Structures are given as structure tokens and as C-alpha cells.
Amino acid sequence: MLVEHFWWGAAFLINVPIAVAALVLTLVYVPDHAGNKDKKWDFTGSVQIMIAMVTLIYAIKEFARRDGSPTFATIGAVIGVVALIIFIRRQLRSSNPLLDLSLFKISPFTTGFITALVGLFGQLGIQYIVTQRLQLVEGFGPLQAGLITLSIPVAALIAGPLVGKMLYRYDVIRIKSFSLLLAALGTMVYLFQFDSSIPGQILGLALLGAGLGAGMTAASHSIMSYAPPEKAGMTASIEEMAYELGGASGIAIIGSISGLVYTLAMKIPAGIQVPANVKDSLDEALLVAEGLPVQASEALKEAGRTAFDESFFAILVWVTVFFAVTSLVIGLVGARSKQRETRV
Structure with a gap:
């Protein structure tokens, strides 16, 4: 209905009141738990997985475009795979991994x-x-x-x-x-x-x-x-x-x-x-x-x-x-x- 009468981006506005209500209800009803101060956020791992996901999706879209560049797509795919391998190796070796792969x-x-x-x-x-x-x-x-x-x-x-x-x-x-x-x-x-x-x-x-x-x-x-x-x-x-x-x-x-x-x-x-x-x-x-x-x-x-x-x-x-x-x-x-x- 929003798209029928407004511009296409208006469709995303329906999420705003839902998100606000969820935030308020979370603050009211969800118990507060103290975090573990001994665990540190793996910023490097976060960057690695972000690079992997972004470049892999870019490679897929570039390969599929009519006038896409096979060279850029290949470079993106290589960077993505390498970043993903580095991320996995880092998680397996880390004492405080961003993702505990042993769960799998x-x-x-x-x-x-x-x-x-x-x-x-x-x-x-x-x-x-x-x-x-x-x-x-x-x-x-x-x-x-x-x-x-x-x-x-x-x-x-x-x-x-x-x-x-x-x-x-x-x-x-x-x-x-x-x-x-x-x-x-x-x-x-x-x-x-x-x-x-x-x-x-x-x-x-x-x-x-x-x-x-x-x-x-x-x-x-x-x-x-x-x-x-x-x-x-x-x-x-x-x-x-x-x-x-x-x-x-x-x-x-x-x-x-x-x-x-x-x-x-x-x-x-x-x-x-x-x-x-x-x-x-x-x-x-x-x-x-x-x-x-x-x-x-x-x-x-x-x-x-x-x-x-x-x-x-x-x-x-x-x-x-x-x-x-x-x-x-x-x-x-x-x-x-x-x-x-x-x-x-």
C-alpha cells in the first residue's frame, strides 16, 4: 500500500514502529545479564569476514551482469575466498574466537x-x-x-x-x-x-x-x-x-x-x-x-x-x-x- 501511493523507499518505514516497540519491550522485559569482561571482540576477524562476504557477492553480481568485467569478478572472487580462508584459520587458532566453529x-x-x-x-x-x-x-x-x-x-x-x-x-x-x-x-x-x-x-x-x-x-x-x-x-x-x-x-x-x-x-x-x-x-x-x-x-x-x-x-x-x-x-x-x- 505504501509503494502504491508513495515512493518505493517508503516500504522500509513500516519497520520503524516495529523496531521501536521491540526496543521498548526488550528494555522492559528482557533480564539484564552482565557480559564477560574477559572476552574481547575480534575486530580483525569481523573485518575479514566482512571483506569475504562483500567481495564474493560482488563477484557473483559482476559475473552475471551483461557488460560485467570478468577480470574484476575474478579478482573479487579470489579476494573473497582468500579472506574467508584466513578468517576460518584465525577462528580455529583463536582462544576467544568470534565464531566457535567447533559448534558445527x-x-x-x-x-x-x-x-x-x-x-x-x-x-x-x-x-x-x-x-x-x-x-x-x-x-x-x-x-x-x-x-x-x-x-x-x-x-x-x-x-x-x-x-x-x-x-x-x-x-x-x-x-x-x-x-x-x-x-x-x-x-x-x-x-x-x-x-x-x-x-x-x-x-x-x-x-x-x-x-x-x-x-x-x-x-x-x-x-x-x-x-x-x-x-x-x-x-x-x-x-x-x-x-x-x-x-x-x-x-x-x-x-x-x-x-x-x-x-x-x-x-x-x-x-x-x-x-x-x-x-x-x-x-x-x-x-x-x-x-x-x-x-x-x-x-x-x-x-x-x-x-x-x-x-x-x-x-x-x-x-x-x-x-x-x-x-x-x-x-x-x-x-x-x-x-x-x-x-x-
Whole structure:
């Protein structure tokens, strides 16, 4: 609704009252705990991981750009990998690590981190391109598109508490595996319905949201419950890192791959002279089409929408497989964990 009547940045303002309310409630209800003065903040490690994440995401986006520089992308990738290796080596050797990597030896903790990372990666990435398609291809306004994609968080809101009641009755790793499998099913349903009826699209998005909501609940439980109590602050930071890294990389990677496939699939109709930027994105093509004669305009719009749908289809297939494979991996980790417990 904000985007419908104001500029796009107004959408972020809705978070301000929520953040203020959260801050006030935290100060009132959350107990105050004294910090450990003996532990020092690893500033060097923070800089290393920041450099690694920024340069790796830059490399991905630069590789995917139509006129991107392979040289700069390669340099960025090399710097990112080197910074990440240095960061990991530093954490393994440090007596007071920024991130205690030994926590990842705990199977429920590791699968929780993976579920949170993959879940947010898929959710924000899919929401990003679905919202684009609903507006640029289907012709819906921001409010209508928002109401359709609202099915994802609503389903997650319902599934989360329901799964919360199952966490102490069933194996938590299996719950995470099943949750991602449900997300894969939802993405697959949407894959076959995105060019069909709105109820079919909502069904697919709702199944996706239910799977991710269930997975996030189980992931949060695993991360916070299976780590030592004295490392609660660190584990909370790791959980938040999984969410932030997953969300940011999801938008960056899925958006970049979508743009790359669109560029490769976009065929400019014969006889139409247009700038090269129409192959960058569908919105660029639609803007250029507004200044063309009617017949040429409609031909360019159709070519752009066809290319967008090709990239959209490819992304949905890839994300579906990604969810399914991750679900399988988590299930195998859970099975091996059970075998080790049985031997002991």
C-alpha cells in the first residue's frame, strides 16, 4: 500500500514502529545479564569476514551482469575466498574466537544453520522475482502483488507454532528435512501454476511458506537448544548471520542469475532499433517500448516478457532442486547421527 501511493523507499518505514516497540519491550522485559569482561571482540576477524562476504557477492553480481568485467569478478572472487580462508584459520587458532566453529560438530546445530541459511535464501530470492513477475508480466499493481505474496508469511506464521508443538515429540532433524521438502513441493506447484490461475499460484506460495515457516522454527530451536548455555550469545549471532547471509545472498544470487538468463534469452524483434540496455532487464525493455510505435512497442514487450518467463522458469526449477537436495542432505546427516548414537 505504501509503494502504491508513495515512493518505493517508503516500504522500509513500516519497520520503524516495529523496531521501536521491540526496543521498548526488550528494555522492559528482557533480564539484564552482565557480559564477560574477559572476552574481547575480534575486530580483525569481523573485518575479514566482512571483506569475504562483500567481495564474493560482488563477484557473483559482476559475473552475471551483461557488460560485467570478468577480470574484476575474478579478482573479487579470489579476494573473497582468500579472506574467508584466513578468517576460518584465525577462528580455529583463536582462544576467544568470534565464531566457535567447533559448534558445527553438533549435528542438530549444523542442520539448523543450513536450514536457516537455505530457507531465507530461497524465500527472499523467490519473493523478489515473483513480485517482479506479478507487476511486470501480469500487470498487477504493488498492492495486488503484495497481497498475493502475503500467502508466504501467513502460511509460515501458521506452520511455525504448529511445528513448535512437535519439536519435543519427533526428531528435530527429520522435521527440518521434511520442512525443506515441503518448500520444494510448494515451489514445484508454483512452477506449474505461475502462468495459470491466481488460486493455483497462492497454493504454491502457501506450501512454500508453510515449509519455510516450519523449517525456521525447527532451525531456531536446534541452534539455540543444542549449544552450550555459556555460548548463547554467540549462537544467537550465528543464527542471525544465517538469516542475514541467506536473505542477502538469495536476492543477490537469484537476482543475478535471473538477469543473466533473461539477457541470454532476450531476442530483440527484427527491424526494431533499440538500445542494448533492453537486454539488461524487463523493466528497461518496457521503458524503451513506451517510446516506440504501437506495433514495435508490443513486439518488444512480448519479447521481454517471454525472456523473463524463461528466466523465471529456470530459477524456479533450480530453487526446487536446491530445496530438495538440501532436504536429502539434512536427512542423511540425521540418519548418520542416529547411527552414531546407537553405536555409543
